[in-house]
Amino acid sequence: MEADDPVIAEYDVFITPEMEQQLYVLQYLNRRPNQPFVKSEGAVPSEVRVKEQSGFIEVDVALPMQSNFNRLAGVRWGEAMRKTKQLGQKAYGISSGFERAMPRAARPGAPADGPVQPPLDDDANFDEYVTNFEDANEKGHVLNTQTYGGQIVKEDGKGPTYMVGTFKKNQLHLTRLNGLVQLRTQFHHLDAVNQLEAAQRRREKESQEGAKVVEPKAFMPTVKKAGGDTAAEITQAFMKAANAEKWNKLMYHYEDVCSPSKLQHPALIHFADRRVLRCL
Structure with missing residues (x-):
């Protein structure tokens, strides 16, 4: 009987040895597979x-700013990001551990150990x-x-075990992925807006209630168990x-080479020196 699924091609398969990269x-x-991050699509990673x-x-x-771009929202969210970074915010969301950098209050008796923070509600400009x-965009x-x-x-x-492969005539070379x-899509700009509102x-609360005077407090040293083995402690x-x-x-x-005809998910980190991102 003839096979219903005949063999139409044969390849010699090679597996690349373990690499340092x-x-x-x-x-x-x-993002759709037919919209890769390439110049022809007007979207290339900037960082x-x-x-x-x-x-x-x-x-x-x-972002493609020539069409369908809300300038009011762009300025509002851009200013929120800029101001929160001035407060010392280095990351947002889970990558920051959901921590927020808040302005230090000028409390009576406390030393001025940092720069004076700019007003957060200053929208005069x-x-x-x-x-x-265009000028505002260039200035951040x-x-x-x-x-x-x-x-x-x-x-x-x-x-x-996931692998990436390269065809060379009748050979298929596979390399194991590390992950x-x-x-x-991340909404860091909304996190920045909420952070400014909280600050x-x-x-306003400190201005109404007044800043508390820093006073020395007595403390009693205690010995606690090492712990750290519960799910909550590990997550924290x-x-x-x-x-x-x-x-x-x-x-x-x-x-x-990163085109829809060659890649469905056109992005591959190549840590040759652990500092390089390439699209292969």
């Missing part, structure tokens, strides 16, 4: 950063930024990027470590 596939869940210990990765992609939009007053973020899901030996990253409420320690960890920026190299 780390390979991760980035999957953009909110990529990673927290290697906690495994968080974020990708900033430039808002209309000027909207009117002179406009939110002109969209951020995608996620956490590396590393191979743990229990699940499937996957499912990137979703403003805090300042992870969040604290994620907030303390600094971002490492990666270099993104644009390549024309």
Whole structure:
């Protein structure tokens, strides 16, 4: 009997030996496979950063500002991001451990150990930024990027083993991946707006109630159990470590090979020197 599914091609399969470099596939869940991040689509990543210990990765992609761009919202959210970064906010959401940097209150008797924070509710230049939009954008007053973020899901030996392959005539060369990253749209600008509102409420409360005088307090040293083995304690320690960890920026190299006909999820981190992002 003839086979219903005949063999139409045969390939010799080779598996690449273990390498020092780390390979991760980035999957953009909110973007169609036929819309890769390439120049022809008007969207190329402008910055990529990673927290290697906690495994968080974020990708900033430039927004098409020539059409369908809300300038009022862009200035409002851009100013919120700029002001919160002035307060010392380095990350947002889960990658920051959900921690918020708040302005230090000038309490009587307390030393001035930091710079004076700018007023958070100063929107005197808002209309000027909207009117002179191009100039404001160049000076960092406009939110002109969209951020995608996620956490590396590393191979743990229990699940499937993912590989990437390259065809060379009748040969298929496979390289094992170190993990996957499912990137979703991040709303850091909304976190920044909420953070400014919380900081403003805090300042209004302190102005009404008055700042408390710093007074010495007696304390009694106690010995506590080491603990740290419960789910809540492990999560709390992870969040604290994620907030303390600094971002490492990666270099993104644009390549024309990242086209819809060649890749369905056109993004691959190539840690040749642990600082390079390439689209292969």
